[in-house]
Amino acid sequence: MRKEFAKYSDGQLIDAIKAGDNSAFEWLVENYEHDIAKTVKGMIGNVPVADDVGQEVFIRFYHSVSKFRGDSSLKTYLTRIAINLSLNELKRRKAKRWLVFDNDHREIKSISDVHKQNDINEMVQLALSHLETKFRSVMVLRLMQGYSTKETSEILNLPQGTVLSRLARGQEKLRQIILNLEKTESYE
């Protein structure tokens, strides 16, 4: 029966969940947990509480399933919940930023000069967690999740122009953070 859900449209799946079919909901969780993990972990980092936030995304969805009108896709709807809960978690944490960044390019450096691919991925993830939330949310949705600029603007309720400028500024800042992290590492 569960394999049948793959053939269901969003509307049919929602109807099944509304009718109390828990296996439909479980299938939805399995099908979308990967996307939600990308959003949540991109936003709050690979921390233990990310699992709780991820669970909460689906629990919230389950309890508010009657409000889903199908204006957006299920994935987009769940991503919106994930972004909001991640932002709440970030507000709650109020993590102190410990890096002082400068925009002074005194040295010609490149990220790839020093790091191997695995290091680069770790470094990018670490740098992402130090990026301001408004840039991070755009980077996560557009570059990690692969949403279009239009979809990103709809999820974040921002004009497309703002999304594009935050994306450009975000990439610039992210690179600067990585170079600063690299500088910090080389001092140790």
Place this chain on the structure above:
Amino acid sequence: MNDVRELMLKSLESTLTQDEQIKLKNALDTSEAMRKEMQDYELIRESLASSEPSFGEGFSNRVMQKLAKPQIDLFGSFKNIAISSVAAIALLMISVYFMDGSLDLDALYGIQGYSVEEEFYSFLNF
């Protein structure tokens, strides 16, 4: 943001005009720093696109278990008690006001219009 950097980032999101393409190409051809910066942006985008974080094994089971647990809404319970209490106090005060025509302390204690002795006796009897 300088012009060339703007073009670099724009080229990663959309197609540049012919003039923009020429300007960017010239900048990249003549500056090693710009070439490295462009490589960095491509590397960052590649790294983000390829990242595959997950919640780990048994995530859907944990969600289903959490869903099965009864949710205790402490705030909701407190809210109901608080609303009922406020309604009861308001009713009491309205009835006191209609009976005694006042909401002063004596009226609230139910001893308005009594002399000191009468109040004392009523207190003892109570």
